Amino acid sequence: MVELAETVSDVARSEDRKEFDALVQRYHKQAYNIAYRMAGNHADAEDLTQEAFIRAFRFFGQYRRELPFDSWLYKIMSNVFIDRLRRKPKAMIRSLDQPVVTSEGEAQFDVPDNSAGPEETVLSREMDSRIQAALDTLPEAFRLTVIYADIEGMSYEEIAESTSTNIGTVRSRLHRGRRLLRNKLKSYANQLV
């Protein structure tokens, strides 16, 4: 029985791999953006994204094709991101009181905002960094919930499913998460609107 199971899965593996590679191509950018907003820097975002796809690959044999891949991937990402970030100290700890420093690497990968003039761009980058720094201070589960709701635009039901919790918890994490963010950004509140 063990022999048979192994043979079957060996044959299936190369096909799975092709299918999986296509899914990596399709979803890695979205996953990376979420990872970046969770981690706050590129080095950790790469680690988190890669870890999520490795774990997805290992469990890919259990993925039910009738379900959307992204909802399945969200679940794995949720688990990996929170698990890893809880264990690992931040690569870069930024304080809201200090001027925001952008690493060379960071600037290189950023998407230029062509709609804004130079001054506006500087201002929006500054804002972006402030908000990121505030996000960094949230407990991981709150941070992820806020990212899913406000960046990914997911419904409470979808977030509950992705983070293996219930809608009441999602609601409470968002409520508290946004309040924490707001307190962190209080001095910037007039620029938020």
Next chain:
Amino acid sequence: MNCRRVVSLMSAYVDGELTGVEMLEIRRHLDNCAECAEEHESTLAMKLAVSRLRTIRPREDFVNSMLATLDVVQVPRYQRIINSSVRIFRSKLSPVAAALAVSGVALVLMSAGGMDNVGQQDQSQMVASAPYDGQAIEVKYVPQIPGNPISLSSSSRPLVVNESGRELTPKIELVSMAGR
């Protein structure tokens, strides 16, 4: 609806995640209460600020390096067997029965010593090792729920990663009874 209640529902209100009746009640309240209206403004501003964050792209060759990494990831034998068992059983059995059946497979593997190979066949750090205590005498298997290989809640145990932080160990717990 009083102010306290309105404030507690504000986040869900800006997300449009309340019942129609609640949405209407809050809207009416906001027309007549400056304090709550301010709370609404600021909650909405917070949501908008986060939603307007730039999309961060990975470096150009990131996806290729990730695909290359997958080349050296081995799916350990026990995992492949569990995966294909889940697939086979799921098509025939209810999720609970499938999980039980898979746990049976895992226990057979354990008793046959099949797990011993896991650490040896894994040479890269990408591959799981299965650290377990040889003195353990009670085996407790945490069944995988098919289609839901991971879970996230404060009560559930997260999947364990080894020291390199790269991989999870099989979800098999060995519990020593010596301490009881």
